[in-house]
Amino acid sequence: MLPIYLDYNATTPIDPEVAAAMLPYLSDVFGNPSSTHWYGMRAKQSVESARRRVAELLGCSADEIIFTSGGSEANNLAIKGYCLAHRDRGDHLIISAVEHPAVMEVADFLRNQGFRITVLPVDGQGFVSPRDLEAALDAGTLLVSVMHANNEVGTIEPIAELAAIARARQVAFHTDAAQSVGKIGVRVDELKVDLLSLAGHKLYAPKGIGALYIRRGISLQKQIHGAGHERGLRAGTENVLEIVGLGKACEIAARDLVDNQVHMRRMRDRLFSGLAARLAAIQWNGHPELCLPNTLNLSFRHLEANAILSGLHEVAASAGAACHSDAIMISPVLQAMAVPMEWAMGTIRFSVGRMTTAEEIDRAVTAICRVVTALRG
Amino acid sequence: MKPIYMDHHATTPIAAEVLETMMPFLTSDYGNPSSSTHVYGRVARAAVEHAREQIAALIAAQRSDEIILTSGATESDNLALKGLAYRQAINKGHIITIATEHKAIIDTAEFLKKQGFDVTYAKIDAYGVIDLQNLRDSIRADTFLITVQAANSEIGTIQPLRDIAQIAHEQGILFHTDAVQGLGRMDIDVVRDGIDLLSISGHKIYGPKGVGALYVKKGIRLHPLIHGGGHENGMRSGTLNVPGIAGLGKAAEIAKRDLIQESERLLNLRERLRKGIESRVDLVQLNGHPQQRLVNNLNYSFSFVEGESLMLACRDVALSSGSACTSASLQSSYVLRAIGVPETLAHSSIRFGLGKSNSAEEIDHLLDLLEKHVRRLREMSPLYEMAREGVDLDTFAWTPHDHHNH
Numbered sequence: 001m002l003p004i005y006l007d008y009n010a011t012t013p014i015d016p017e018v019a020a021a022m023l024p025y026l027s028d029v030f031g032n033p034s035s036t037h038w039y040g041m042r043a044k045q046s047v048e049s050a051r052r053r054v055a056e057l058l059g060c061s062a063d064e065i066i067f068t069s070g071g072s073e074a075n076n077l078a079i080k081g082y083c084l085a086h087r088d089r090g091d092h093l094i095i096s097a098v099e100h101p102a103v104m105e106v107a108d109f110l111r112n113q114g115f116r117i118t119v120l121p122v123d124g125q126g127f128v129s130p131r132d133l134e135a136a137l138d139a140g141t142l143l144v145s146v147m148h149a150n151n152e153v154g155t156i157e158p159i160a161e162l163a164a165i166a167r168a169r170q171v172a173f174h175t176d177a178a179q180s181v182g183k184i185g186v187r188v189d190e191l192k193v194d195l196l197s198l199a200g201h202k203l204y205a206p207k208g209i210g211a212l213y214i215r216r217g218i219s220l221q222k223q224i225h226g227a228g229h230e231r232g233l234r235a236g237t238e239n240v241l242e243i244v245g246l247g248k249a250c251e252i253a254a255r256d257l258v259d260n261q262v263h264m265r266r267m268r269d270r271l272f273s274g275l276a277a278r279l280a281a282i283q284w285n286g287h288p289e290l291c292l293p294n295t296l297n298l299s300f301r302h303l304e305a306n307a308i309l310s311g312l313h314e315v316a317a318s319a320g321a322a323c324h325s326d327a328i329m330i331s332p333v334l335q336a337m338a339v340p341m342e343w344a345m346g347t348i349r350f351s352v353g354r355m356t357t358a359e360e361i362d363r364a365v366t367a368i369c370r371v372v373t374a375l376r377g
Numbered sequence: 378m379k380p381i382y383m384d385h386h387a388t389t390p391i392a393a394e395v396l397e398t399m400m401p402f403l404t405s406d407y408g409n410p411s412s413s414t415h416v417y418g419r420v421a422r423a424a425v426e427h428a429r430e431q432i433a434a435l436i437a438a439q440r441s442d443e444i445i446l447t448s449g450a451t452e453s454d455n456l457a458l459k460g461l462a463y464r465q466a467i468n469k470g471h472i473i474t475i476a477t478e479h480k481a482i483i484d485t486a487e488f489l490k491k492q493g494f495d496v497t498y499a500k501i502d503a504y505g506v507i508d509l510q511n512l513r514d515s516i517r518a519d520t521f522l523i524t525v526q527a528a529n530s531e532i533g534t535i536q537p538l539r540d541i542a543q544i545a546h547e548q549g550i551l552f553h554t555d556a557v558q559g560l561g562r563m564d565i566d567v568v569r570d571g572i573d574l575l576s577i578s579g580h581k582i583y584g585p586k587g588v589g590a591l592y593v594k595k596g597i598r599l600h601p602l603i604h605g606g607g608h609e610n611g612m613r614s615g616t617l618n619v620p621g622i623a624g625l626g627k628a629a630e631i632a633k634r635d636l637i638q639e640s641e642r643l644l645n646l647r648e649r650l651r652k653g654i655e656s657r658v659d660l661v662q663l664n665g666h667p668q669q670r671l672v673n674n675l676n677y678s679f680s681f682v683e684g685e686s687l688m689l690a691c692r693d694v695a696l697s698s699g700s701a702c703t704s705a706s707l708q709s710s711y712v713l714r715a716i717g718v719p720e721t722l723a724h725s726s727i728r729f730g731l732g733k734s735n736s737a738e739e740i741d742h743l744l745d746l747l748e749k750h751v752r753r754l755r756e757m758s759p760l761y762e763m764a765r766e767g768v769d770l771d772t773f774a775w776t777p778h779d780h781h782n783h
Contacts, residue, residue, distance in 0.1 A: 002416065002417075003415060003416060003417075005417060007409075007412060007415065007417070010408075010409045010411070010412045010418075011407060011408065011409035011412070011616065012407070013404075013405075013407040014403055014404065014407060016404075019403050019404060022403065026391055026396050026399070026585075027390070027391065027396065028379075030388060030389070030390040030391060031387075031388065031695075032384075032387040032388035032580075032586075034387070035384060035387045035388070035695070035697060036688075036697075036698075037380065037384065037688070037692070037695040037696065037697075038379070038380050038692070038695060039380070039382060039384070039695050040387070040695075068448075069447075069448030069449075069452070069587065069603075069615060069618070070448075070615045070616055070618075071615070071616075072603055072604075072605040072606070072614045072615035072616070073448070073603050073615055075605070076602075076603045076604055076605070100605070100606075101604075101605045101606040101607070101614070102603075102604065102605030102606065102614060102615070105604035105605050105606075105607075105614065106604045106605075108604070109604050199616070201409075201616060206403065206618070206620055206621075207409075207616050207617060207618045207619050207620070207621075208448065208587050208588065208616075208617075208618025208619075208620070208621045209587065209618075223455075223602065223603075224451060224452055224455050224602070225451075225455055225481065225484040225485040225487075225488050226451040226454070226455070226479070226480045226481035226484050226485070227451075227480040227481070227484070235451045235455075235480070235481060235484065236448060236449045236450075236451035236452060236481070237388065237449060237451070237578075237580060237586050237587075238586065238587075239448070239449075239585075239586045239587025239588075239621075240586055240587075241585055241586060241587065242587050242618075242621070306414070309414050309415075316412070316414075316415035316416065316417050316418075317414070317415070318412065318414060319414055
């Protein structure tokens, strides 16, 4: 039997409604949107309709949305694209210490290109401090990039407040919203951001598709050259099938946001209270309220995360951010939050989703308790 | 009613077998291949690695880890050129290519030029074939890359890959080819042909859009284009598009399996179309090489007829009057201009791209349409009238031109 999937922050299944919307694009509707004939025009219309759905979810105009191959490419385009386009105006990028590798590595690349990088610290719950941002800004600062919600601990950053500080100094603001879109409300006007990345496969759309919101008036240097697709900002034949999937996923995310939030929170809290009632020496990392409703980052003191997971055949969860789980090390996020080693080493991220059931949670609680109790002898 | 599709250079439908292969990854098998701690991730990883082997087999690569998965051939072309360019210690060095390359190559090369690199467009003849002597003469001490496509998307001309590779390697220069149009339609073997890097597209070989690959010969390191979690040996970050990759793998397997049989069938169909056009319509000009061309491609200029008007008139058949990527603009095709086709004839051109779904009956139907509509459109053309009366016809007739040297 397949294990209970509690790793929705790593990736999500494709929603059956999304799969159904994609089906025609696996067969009949196969045109290249650049073609001027019937096949091309149908494909083009589908792409534009999906773009409107993404825009509606984020509260922006359709022409402010660029499709990419995923969240990583969107982050690369936003940060490199902005910094390299505005090189003549400055040389300074500010990020936080808990960013996804697709932001961290881009910052490293830019450092090698001669940019100055400031990495803002976070507190014990993973929050960036507005005061630290204020102090880090200088005359050469071009861009601030702070993620909306953290993939490991789920902490929701005070983006509106941070972005307002940047805006007052005429500094552009980017947020990686890959984890927040579909789990909490994400509106670009409320967040006051200039650039926002999202990833399809974190919101029940397929892998291989993402989008970047680019506020009107913000100019970027294109990163993938070729023909003039995506308003000249991203060349390459559109991934029509998955764009349609992303559009549908965004429509569902907007429609069902409240119900999904309530459900995820209930499942996540049931998991935590089930474990807390039966196990000692566990600790919830992050903030209990300002946290994604589906994420539970839990430390089991003195245990080793991989030892727990390898005994836990009934549950699929993650010992760190999935993207860099090949190497055994304390995740940079937990390090940045200064989680003590005795706790950090035994940290597991459980993330629930729309499809998670109470019965699954109860079975997971039983299995986790069994493994942890056995390991503690 | 749905038109007959004859624009297989722009894109191809997903093959039924490919669709079947993709379905589990659109439904039950949704793991992230990077999730190494659980079975969902491991199933996805296994599917990706299987596809990588299928892709390697298509081009006869010796190791599957020579295949880097991308979001499509445009990204592959960008990664090949920029990935090698940014490996240079400083932004200096020389790239040789030709003027009929896909926009993904031309635009990237022009971008690199702005960054300090030099680019030479080697001469091509009136058929679009590279001039090998000129290629040799264009090589400089700092040339690090020659990139020449396997076959052209508009005029179907096939390039002498082995000769180009040999010239490159004699000087220790790497050879990249954008093989998007050639794969599944011609036999490509990276070892035999001496190819160091090769771009692949899913949606041109009956796989899905949004997925492609770059073959990178063992030992060659590229600077990544997309930074992040270090996927694809650090050369391309981003969660892998598992359904797309599984689809591309299957499409590659089928392309290899059916190559000989399908090429022969397409060649027969193409010759039926060619003979039909040349016997039933006068004043036509074949663009591209008469023999050394893709089995599924024809490109004709119909004098005194606007390509766009003819396309509209024959709207029961989906055709192209230029490369799909540029057909939205009113500019005549840069490929036709580069091989010296006069502007008027370039605007009169139609590209025929045959594929798996096409039959002899469809070819015959198209021929009826072409004959009827070319005649009708020419009846409305005063120029045609003049030409028929013997006025200055030579101005509009085909003459072989020198390529445009950029």
